[in-house]
Amino acid sequence: MTVGNVRKRIWGWYFFDWASQPFATLLITFIFGPYIKEILKDGAQAQAVWGFGVGAAGIAIAILAPILGAMADTTGNRGRWIWGFSVMYVLGSYGLWYAHPDHFNLALVMTSFAVGMIGMEFATIFTNSMLPDLGPREEVGKISGNGWAFGYVGGLLALIIMLAFFADSPVTGKTFIGLDPVFGLDAATREGTRAVGPLTAIWYVVFMIPFFLFVRDPKAKKAPKGAIRAALNDLGRTLKGLPQHPSLSAYLASSMLYRDALNGMYVFGGIYAAGVLGWSVQQTGIFGLVSIIFGALFAWLGGKMDMRFGPRPVIVGSILALVAVSFLTVMISRDAVLFMPVAEGSKLPDLAFMFVGAVIGAAGGILQSASRTMLVRQANPARMTEAFGLYALAGKATSFIAPLSIGIATHITGSQQIGVSPLIVLFLAGLFLIRFVAKDGDPQAWSNAS
Secondary structure, eight states: OOHHHHHHHHHHHHHHHHHHHHIIIIIIIISHHHHHHHHHOOHHHHHHHHHHHHHHHHHHHHHHHHHHHHHHHHHOOHHHHHHHHHHHHHHHHHGGGGOOSSSOOHHHHHHHHHHHHHHHHHHHHHHHTTGGGGSOHHHHHHHHHHHHHHHHHHHHHHHHHHHHHTOOOTTTOOOTTSOOOGGGOOGGGTHHHHTHHHHHHHHHHHHTHHHHHHOOOTTOOOOOTTHHHHHHHHHHHHHHHGGGOHHHHHHHHHHHHHHHHHHHHHHHHHHHHHHHSOOOHHHHHHHHHHHHHHHHHHHHHHHHHHHHHOHHHHHHHHHHHHHHHHHHHHTBOSSEETTEEOOTTOSHHHHHHHHHHHHHHHHHHHHHHHHHHHHHHHSOGGGHHHHHHHHHHHHHHTTTHHHHHHHHHHHHHOOHHHHTTHHHHHHHHHHHHGGGOOTTOOHHHHHHHO
């Protein structure tokens, strides 16, 4: 493969992060989540509903991810899987247009959201598994970091477009820059804000074109007879063999916990700000801009740190930063910061939460990039898609527990602040388990096994 074709392939792979990032940026965190709070009125109720919905999608992902990953490794046709799950992403995202404020169908809305989320997560599994094919081992960290940074820039641009031209204020009906929503969208029925679903879907369709043009699966081959049974047998052997690979096992357990906590921050950050601080969708969008800018910058810097120091110390530093802001988040309310009362109308709580957003963006961008690099070091090179399926299973095995526990804690206590406290426990548990992860994995064991 020529240098030019390699470069095109890497850039095509980057465009998946660019195309898919708005689902997390616009739908999960900064626009649609806070909109749900505006519709349901009660912040604690919205946080509980959001937790149950995301948790249900997480259960489906946890069950199917390693099975589908093993099947893809056996058949080699990862591109076809990405096409299929891309359809789910687009249909689920577009369906959020129907979240009409006057006849709001919660079941329909959350089902659409879950379909889109499942599509996004599974497409990510298969694209992540292509990472080792994009360059030599010493370059993988930089490629991963650049991909995350590029994705954050895409999410940032999508958020700016949404705030400037679509997201309508429930009070004025205007966008953040004082315009009526474009294309004649009706602010009275929140069509500008509801357009976040179609915008996310169309964005994905347009920007996945470079991926499908330039990224070819080098392992594509006709599925042999009995491929599904062979894939499941291989998966069973991998699971049974995990005790012989303690570093990989410890890493899967550690990442299961800390990535779940990070996802919890992303999922509930917007609803938390809307409920606890009374922020509007537009204010939460500005919070998103701050978080994404720091995320893009530090994902890029994190890739360089990953190349120099390796992923393990980068992961540890990121978790420590996130533990600190988790404690800070619980201690921020409209009336107090760090348990110290603030005057009515004070901007200190807003500024403190903006700081939290900046740290979450910075540490989260680094952590996600370094985490997939670490898996490449830990996994069997011959079963990489299966490994990323297990990685998704590890990430989703508790991904339904975290939002559900937040939903339950919020429902029982009626407090959004107390409701998010399980995230602190998850970060600390993940930090403890990373101690047992070898920085370079155990390549000799995989070599002996193959």
